[in-house]
Amino acid sequence: MSPLVIFFASIFTNNMILANFLGMCSFLAISSQIRTSVNLGQAVTFVLAVTSAANWLVYHYILVPAGLEVYRFIVFIIVIAAIVQLSEMIIERYFDSLYYALGIFLPLITVNCAILGVALFMIIREYGFLQSIAFGVGSGIGWMMAIAMLAGIRVRIEKAPVPEGLKGAGIAVIATGLMALAFIGFSGIINIS
Amino acid sequence: MDYVEILQSVGILSGIGGTLALLMSVAKNTVGNYGECNITVNDDKVLEVQGGETLLSTLIDNGIFIPSACGGKGTCGYCTAQVFEGGGEFLATEAPHITPKERENHVRLTCQVKVKRDMKIGIPEEYLSLRQYFTKVESIVDVTDKIKHLTLQLAPEDAMEFKAGQYVQILAPEYENSDEEIYRAYSICSSPDVKDKLELFIGYIPEGIATTYVHFHLKEGDDLEIIGPFGHFFYQDTDKEMVMAAIGTGLAPIMSILRYMRNHKIHRKARVFFSARHKADLYMMEELLEIQKEIPEIEYYFSLTRPEESDNWDGLRGRVTDTIPQFIEDASNMEAYLCGNNAMIDAVIATLKEKGMPEESIFYDKFE
Numbered sequence: 049m050s051p052l053v054i055f056f057a058s059i060f061t062n063n064m065i066l067a068n069f070l071g072m073c074s075f076l077a078i079s080s081q082i083r084t085s086v087n088l089g090q091a092v093t094f095v096l097a098v099t100s101a102a103n104w105l106v107y108h109y110i111l112v113p114a115g116l117e118v119y120r121f122i123v124f125i126i127v128i129a130a131i132v133q134l135s136e137m138i139i140e141r142y143f144d145s146l147y148y149a150l151g152i153f154l155p156l157i158t159v160n161c162a163i164l165g166v167a168l169f170m171i172i173r174e175y176g177f178l179q180s181i182a183f184g185v186g187s188g189i190g191w192m193m194a195i196a197m198l199a200g201i202r203v204r205i206e207k208a209p210v211p212e213g214l215k216g217a218g219i220a221v222i223a224t225g226l227m228a229l230a231f232i233g234f235s236g237i238i239n240i241s
Numbered sequence: 242m243d244y245v246e247i248l249q250s251v252g253i254l255s256g257i258g259g260t261l262a263l264l265m266s267v268a269k270n271t272v273g274n275y276g277e278c279n280i281t282v283n284d285d286k287v288l289e290v291q292g293g294e295t296l297l298s299t300l301i302d303n304g305i306f307i308p309s310a311c312g313g314k315g316t317c318g319y320c321t322a323q324v325f326e327g328g329g330e331f332l333a334t335e336a337p338h339i340t341p342k343e344r345e346n347h348v349r350l351t352c353q354v355k356v357k358r359d360m361k362i363g364i365p366e367e368y369l370s371l372r373q374y375f376t377k378v379e380s381i382v383d384v385t386d387k388i389k390h391l392t393l394q395l396a397p398e399d400a401m402e403f404k405a406g407q408y409v410q411i412l413a414p415e416y417e418n419s420d421e422e423i424y425r426a427y428s429i430c431s432s433p434d435v436k437d438k439l440e441l442f443i444g445y446i447p448e449g450i451a452t453t454y455v456h457f458h459l460k461e462g463d464d465l466e467i468i469g470p471f472g473h474f475f476y477q478d479t480d481k482e483m484v485m486a487a488i489g490t491g492l493a494p495i496m497s498i499l500r501y502m503r504n505h506k507i508h509r510k511a512r513v514f515f516s517a518r519h520k521a522d523l524y525m526m527e528e529l530l531e532i533q534k535e536i537p538e539i540e541y542y543f544s545l546t547r548p549e550e551s552d553n554w555d556g557l558r559g560r561v562t563d564t565i566p567q568f569i570e571d572a573s574n575m576e577a578y579l580c581g582n583n584a585m586i587d588a589v590i591a592t593l594k595e596k597g598m599p600e601e602s603i604f605y606d607k608f609e
Contacts, residue, residue: 110253130262130265133265141357144329
């Protein structure tokens, strides 16, 4: 399958949030303002691009030859954590404005399930190196799109008469569900899962 | 599975972890190493520091104490300073603690700003002599039913240099009524000549976090952290006749000034107006009268606003604003030291101005 197809599929038909419901904690927690949610989305996209490449290399050049595939969960998590730390240091040093735009979000992303999800999916679906990177970047953009849309909805919901018990995360989950239903409409176009 | 395989897998996993750890420490020493940076403080002092840490911890390491209650987590909002150059962009984590007006004025939260390059910062002059002191509570004595007289023991090498009239902040730690550490200011009532001890008067305010802590939780022998000295209210070395006025715990800085005058045998004419509700609320009387014996130029005007029958009070009545005009006709060449709550200070300033005292001769410390 062409990396380009995987790229668009991971944005629209196989969106991390709307199709797989991964990365929900930060999705719900940091979606009250469009600006901050876009910043978080940028950070997720960046980390996904780097970690999907790194994890692919580690998996195929170290774990598979040594027959240690069962340890991929642990190894992926360590690699993600280390890369996030490293990229934070590099960005802080050389890319001032990007560092301030991402702010505290970068270190938080280590524990975003979508990141580990991408690493595991690319192994299960047996992607090649370029396919994995396309999948990582696409998933990141898809995640950013979903969180920005939810933030847009939540900004408006602020002023709406929401029942007391549904305020906050409750109505956000319902809104996410409706968005997911709308995105099912795309699912017939391409399917990569 | 034989042992070789087990050892091999352990080795490979440790190898991955170890390589990443090595990579991180290399990065920390190359990418994360910011080298020497110069911090110019108040256009005057230049600090040569190692970059990479937060501004707050860098300043503390260099002996400039910026108050912080949360220890650099960005939650208390105390550790502000002006950063004119080299502070980078304003961060989202600072926004809750810095008003838009302060932001325009270059105020930043020093625990969030990192030292990455040469910086220019501005901090209040008084912070430059600020320090943290770890004291031991030597004694707590009730001087009235609402005021406690605290004596704190400073470590021998920790002598505090301050001016008579200045104040310190004590740190009330977390306790049952309060889930965060807070700093509260109290005037020093001991003389600056006594280097190893510090005395404070602490009044009880219902629901006050620090006062409740001192009145009901702090015990003799406990440790108490303080920072200081603060304040622009202190003894001025002039020849003018002094007018001092105090109510309640406002006696503390006045006491410090009087003790200082006694220790230095400063024979300056001084009138001290001290007013309270009942006779039992006039405290430290014995020592005040002793000071008068040594410095006879000091005159006391004690007054009661609501003397009780049992007080047998035949002295002055009324507030300090009632007694001051009775004894002062022309205040134009006098100097005033006022200490009490907002309402009292404002009223006394108005009274003294009416008597011709110029505003620049009036020094005061408003207790909130």
